[in-house]
Amino acid sequence: MKTYLRDHISSLTAYTSARDEFNDLRDQVFLDANENPYENNYNRYPDPYQRDLKDKIAAFRNWNTDNLFLGNGSDEILDLLFRCFVEPGKEEVLTVKPSYGMYSVLAKFQGIELKEFGLESDFSLDEKAFIEEINPNTKMLILCNPNNPTASVFNTSFLENTIAQFNGIVVIDEAYIDFSKTKSMADLVDKFDNLVVVQTLSKAVGLAGLRVGMAYTNKELVGVLNSVKAPYNISSVAQRAAIGVLEDTQKIQNQIQELLEQRDWVAKELSSMEKIEKVYPSETNFILFQVRNASLYYKELIQKGIVVRDRSKTYACDSCLRVSIGTPEENKRFIKTLKELL
Ligand SMILES: *Cc1c(COP(=O)(O)O)cnc(C)c1O
Numbered sequence: 632m633k634t635y636l637r638d639h640i641s642s643l644t645a646y647t648s649a650r651d652e653f654n655d656l657r658d659q660v661f662l663d664a665n666e667n668p669y670e671n672n673y674n675r676y677p678d679p680y681q682r683d684l685k686d687k688i689a690a691f692r693n694w695n696t697d698n699l700f701l702g703n704g705s706d707e708i709l710d711l712l713f714r715c716f717v718e719p720g721k722e723e724v725l726t727v728k729p730s731y732g733m734y735s736v737l738a739k740f741q742g743i744e745l746k747e748f749g750l751e752s753d754f755s756l757d758e759k760a761f762i763e764e765i766n767p768n769t770k771m772l773i774l775c776n777p778n779n780p781t782a783s784v785f786n787t788s789f790l791e792n793t794i795a796q797f798n799g800i801v802v803i804d805e806a807y808i809d810f811s812k813t814k815s816m817a818d819l820v821d822k823f824d825n826l827v828v829v830q831t832l833s834k835a836v837g838l839a840g841l842r843v844g845m846a847y848t849n850k851e852l853v854g855v856l857n858s859v860k861a862p863y864n865i866s867s868v869a870q871r872a873a874i875g876v877l878e879d880t881q882k883i884q885n886q887i888q889e890l891l892e893q894r895d896w897v898a899k900e901l902s903s904m905e906k907i908e909k910v911y912p913s914e915t916n917f918i919l920f921q922v923r924n925a926s927l928y929y930k931e932l933i934q935k936g937i938v939v940r941d942r943s944k945t946y947a948c949d950s951c952l953r954v955s956i957g958t959p960e961e962n963k964r965f966i967k968t969l970k971e972l973l
Contacts, residue, residue, distance in 0.1 A: 635716055635770070635799060635825060636715055637715065637717070640714075640855065640859065643858060643859065648664075648676070648679055648863070649663040649664035649665075651862075673867060673868070677863050677865065677867035677870055679857075680857065681865055681870050683874055684701065684843070684870045684873055684874050685701060687874050687878075688701070688873075691877055692830075694817065694847055697850050698847055698848060698850060698853060699845060699847055700845070700856045700857065701844065701845055701846075702843075702844045702856075702860065702864060703843075703844070703861075703864045704831065704833065704844045705806060705830065705844030705845070705846075706844065707844060708844050708846045709733060709734070709804070709829065710737050711860060712800070712802055713737045713743060713771075714741060715856070716800050717743050717770045718770070719743050720742060721768065722744075722768050723768050723770065724738055724743060724744070724745045724746070724769075725748065725764055726745060726773040726774065727747065727750050727756060727761070727775075727778070729781060729942075729945045729947055730779065730781075731779045731804060734773055735747070747946075748760070749946060749947065750783075752947060754911065756786075756789070770799045770800065771799055771800040771802060772793065772801045773802045774793075774801070774802070774804070775803075775804040776816075777807045777810070777914040779807065779915065780917070780919055780948065781911065781947075782912065782913035782914055782915045782917060782919050783912070783914065784914045787813060791816075791819065794816065794819060794825065797825065798825075799825065801826050802829060803827070804829045805817075805828055805829065806830065806831050806833070807834060807914065807916065808830060810834075810835060810891065810894070810915050810916045812914065815828065817847045820847055824852075826848065826849075827847070828846070829844065829846050829847075831845065832844070832876075835886075835887050835916070836883055837876070837883070837886065838876060841869040842869060889959075890916050894913055894956045897918055897954070897956060897962050898912075898918055900966045901918065906923065906973045907920055908921045908922060908923065908950070916956045917953055917955045919942065919952070920951065920952060920954070921950050921951050922950060922951075922952065922973070924950070925941060925942075925943040925950040926941055928952065928973070929941040929943075929952055932965075932968065932969065937964065939952050939953060940953040940954070940955075
């Protein structure tokens with residue numbers, strides 16, 4: 632794995648914070664971190680390694696805690712991966728288009744070249760042509776699976792072969808994995824040291840406001856990420872609140888189940904509308920659909936108090952709107968309003 636890191640990252644030693652060395656707040660007198668000693672639930676710095684939260688997430692996912700790194704949302708993790716592995720001005724990242732917009736923001740921010748290989752009009756991938764895009768400077772691949780905004784998935788065998796064969800880092804962004812029948816790549820982390828599986832508590836688990844993202848990868852890279860992240864990257868409020876929500880995994884599973892049923896209902900309703908030209912199959916908690924004058928309907932929906940995403944200017948998404956699955960009441964209101972507008 633070391634060979635993939637940028638040189639100056641391999642040789643970097645982390646700033647060690649006071650709470651690195653001692654973190655068990657019980658039965659100790661802590662006079663090491665210049666905190667205010669008066670207890671108000673927040674006066675101490677949070678655990679820099681989020682140990683209790685990691686145990687909870689590892690149990691929830693059936694993962695090994697030692698292979699887990701947590702970020703301030705998966706966006707922080709993606710940013711760290713760009714910065715650890717890709718040399719600006721020299722090396723490149725390869726992804727597909729359309730995909731998650733943050734990849735190009737992060738690349739631009741770092742002065743890194745991001746090559747975006749276009750998906751077919753049905754959002755399938757010409758796998759052979761994609762692999763041919765790889766050149767000696769391609770350091771990292773990012774594939775969002777299931778993909779945002781297309782709601783589609785890549786072939787599992789293509790992902791497995793790519794991870795096995797690519798001489799560089801492969802990032803699989805699985806933000807929507809809980810809504811999909813496709814297989815997570817997390818199990819392959821034991822086998823391949825160039826694989827980073829990125830997930831988040833923001834979508835299926837319902838904690839977008841807390842900012843907790845996960846990277847599941849080899850232990851060596853977990854160590855590197857720990858040494859480059861901001862020492863206290865996840866607040867104690869967020870850590871405690873996430874632990875609380877993960878106590879009730881049945882509730883999370885029930886919500887996912889309901890969202891899947893609602894997704895099928897919304898898709899069926901959209902398909903029944905004459906003016907809707909296409910409803911793309913979804914492996915996520917949103918639906919992409921094609922309607923003529925999409926931007927006009929987007930604005931009219933807003934006037935009726937319903938906000939969807941206008942994707943009509945996005946590559947291969949001509950005349951497309953993207954709608955997230957809401958509560959049954961919200962979905963009904965969206966469908967009813969759209970029917971009236973159309
Ligand atoms: C929403 C989303 C994320 C962002 O997740 P955070 O953990 O909230 O930062 C990452 N990747 C994709 C593809 C997303 O759609």
